[in-house]
Amino acid sequence: MDIEDYLGDLLERGAGESLARVDVDAVLRGGEHLGRRLRRRRRNRMVMGAAAAVVAVGVGTAAAIDHVEDTGHEELAATRPTLSATPAPTPTPSTASAATEAATAAPVSTPTSLALAQANGQKAVAMIEQLLPTGDTVTLNTYSLAGFASKGGSAMLINDGRGDVGTATIWVGAGSPTAVCTAQSTSADTGKNLLLGGLTPGCSVVNLAGGGSEVNTVTAPDAKGYYEIVVNVVRKDGYTVSFTVGNGVVGGPTAETVSQPLPPLTIAQADAVAQSTDWQPILFKP
Amino acid sequence: VDDEGGYREFAATRVAQLLRIAYLLCGDVHEAQDLVQTCLAKMYVAWPRIRDPERVDAYARQVLTRAFLSSRRLKRNSEIPMGQVPDIPGDPTDPDLRLALLEALRTLPPRGRAVVVLRYLEDHSVETVAGMLDLSVPAVRSLNTRALAALRGLLAEERGSRLRP
Numbered sequence: 509m510d511i512e513d514y515l516g517d518l519l520e521r522g523a524g525e526s527l528a529r530v531d532v533d534a535v536l537r538g539g540e541h542l543g544r545r546l547r548r549r550r551r552n553r554m555v556m557g558a559a560a561a562v563v564a565v566g567v568g569t570a571a572a573i574d575h576v577e578d579t580g581h582e583e584l585a586a587t588r589p590t591l592s593a594t595p596a597p598t599p600t601p602s603t604a605s606a607a608t609e610a611a612t613a614a615p616v617s618t619p620t621s622l623a624l625a626q627a628n629g630q631k632a633v634a635m636i637e638q639l640l641p642t643g644d645t646v647t648l649n650t651y652s653l654a655g656f657a658s659k660g661g662s663a664m665l666i667n668d669g670r671g672d673v674g675t676a677t678i679w680v681g682a683g684s685p686t687a688v689c690t691a692q693s694t695s696a697d698t699g700k701n702l703l704l705g706g707l708t709p710g711c712s713v714v715n716l717a718g719g720g721s722e723v724n725t726v727t728a729p730d731a732k733g734y735y736e737i738v739v740n741v742v743r744k745d746g747y748t749v750s751f752t753v754g755n756g757v758v759g760g761p762t763a764e765t766v767s768q769p770l771p772p773l774t775i776a777q778a779d780a781v782a783q784s785t786d787w788q789p790i791l792f793k794p
Numbered sequence: 795v796d797d798e799g800g801y802r803e804f805a806a807t808r809v810a811q812l813l814r815i816a817y818l819l820c821g822d823v824h825e826a827q828d829l830v831q832t833c834l835a836k837m838y839v840a841w842p843r844i845r846d847p848e849r850v851d852a853y854a855r856q857v858l859t860r861a862f863l864s865s866r867r868l869k870r871n872s873e874i875p876m877g878q879v880p881d882i883p884g885d886p887t888d889p890d891l892r893l894a895l896l897e898a899l900r901t902l903p904p905r906g907r908a909v910v911v912l913r914y915l916e917d918h919s920v921e922t923v924a925g926m927l928d929l930s931v932p933a934v935r936s937l938n939t940r941a942l943a944a945l946r947g948l949l950a951e952e953r954g955s956r957l958r959p
Contacts, residue, residue: 511942511945511946511949512914512942515895515910515914515942515945516914516915516917518891518892518895519814519818519895519899519910519911519914519915520814520915521892522818522892522893522895522896523813523814523817523818523915524814525892526817526823526896527810527813527814527817527823527826530813530823530826530827532809532810532813534827535809535813535827535830535831535834536802536805536806536809536834538827538831538834539805539809539830539831539832539833539834539835539837539838540801540802540805540834540835540838541835542831542832542834542835542838543834543835543836543837543838543839544838545835546835546836546838546839547838547839550839712824714822724824774828774831774832775824775825775828776820776825776828776829776865777865779825780865
């Protein structure tokens with residue numbers, strides 16, 4: 509029997525078994541929710557585009573934006589900075605032990621390390637903006653940075669044009685303090701907050717094709733419904749990239765606010781950010 | 795098909811198949827859910843402009859496969875070249891063979907995987923798949939041939955390892 513004779517049946521059965529426990533209703537709700545958000549933003553852009561036409565500035569750009577979006581393809585990739593970045597001339601340790609030993613021996617906050625951490629923060633801003641719908645902006649959360657930056661991290665606020673709707677953080681350092689898959693429990697109170705988002709708290713470990721491993725976690729929501737997608741990539745050179753994105757604003761001067769049921773980035777997008785090879789290794793200890 | 799009820803009926807009746815396609819494309823249940831949510835969101839936005847109900851399914855697959863290919867470009871996944879080996883007998887009810895197939899599918903380059911899923915899960919013609927993936931017909935034929943050769947090789951390897959003591 510040729511593979512073509514049974515391949516379809518094999519594919520159907522294989523997928524059916526793996527998807528047996530997926531909450532289809534949650535996927536439907538999540539899709540419609542995201543669709544409403546996209547449609548609302550598109551409408552806002554059209555209004556802005558019309559205003560721009562009055563002063564004859566940027567009309568061509570607006571039309572191009574609408575055309576790209578109308579096709580249903582990725583939005584505005586051409587207007588965003590690309591994910592590739594010029595690597596800085598930083599020596600890269602070749603093994604996990606080398607990275608850890610270097611971290612142990614090196615001063616924790618040299619100006620060079622801080623500069624690299626800031627460079628990673630700027631890269632994260634550009635990368636996240638590239639993945640978000642047009643009009644959304646990302647800025648470094650200088651309030652949170654006071655303590656976080658000295659440890660090699662950067663915190664960011666994501667704004668959808670009407671206000672801050674999400675928080676993201678990036679940390680690149682030696683060691684893998686958080687690369688552990690921990691169970692995420694939900695109580696009856698917090699579980700209700702998940703209904704709109706369609707994500708389920710949990711954790712999974714993946715071995716990456718090029719070496720290293722990745723731990724994906726969706727945290728359980730807190731009392732206000734804030735939760736995060738956390739991606740920890742332990743690279744084969746021994747460094748860890750830890751990226752988080754949450755569905756509200758935390759770490760600011762005002763009280764925590766939950767903006768929306770889903771974080772501004774999907775799990776796949778958070779994976780792409782964490783797995784980028786553009787991050788500069790920094791000898792910060794966890 | 796310009797009402798919200800129409801979209802919901804479309805989404806409810808197609809979501810299971812879209813999940814199957816997405817899962818076979820990406821090999822991960824969580825990512826499959828993300829891809830389908832993205833696909834449905836774009837379908838929701840486009841719904842008022844869809845005039846031809848017969849094109850809805852093809853359009854949804856186009857959106858889904860492009861979302862998948864876009865995610866793979868971001869991840870810069872590496873491709874694993876495979877050699878060609880002869881056909882082997884297969885039993886679709888064999889659970890080990892199904893697992894081996896899912897594993898083998900993950901090793902294919904993203905576009906080859908998309909061609910296999912659209913051709914053999916969905917039974918689309920080469921011409922239709924070419925339109926969905928924005929590729930030429932010869933390119934799809936070539937991807938199909940290479941993907942099948944790779945799958946044959948990997949499945950033969952799997953069966954061989956099970957036969958060895």
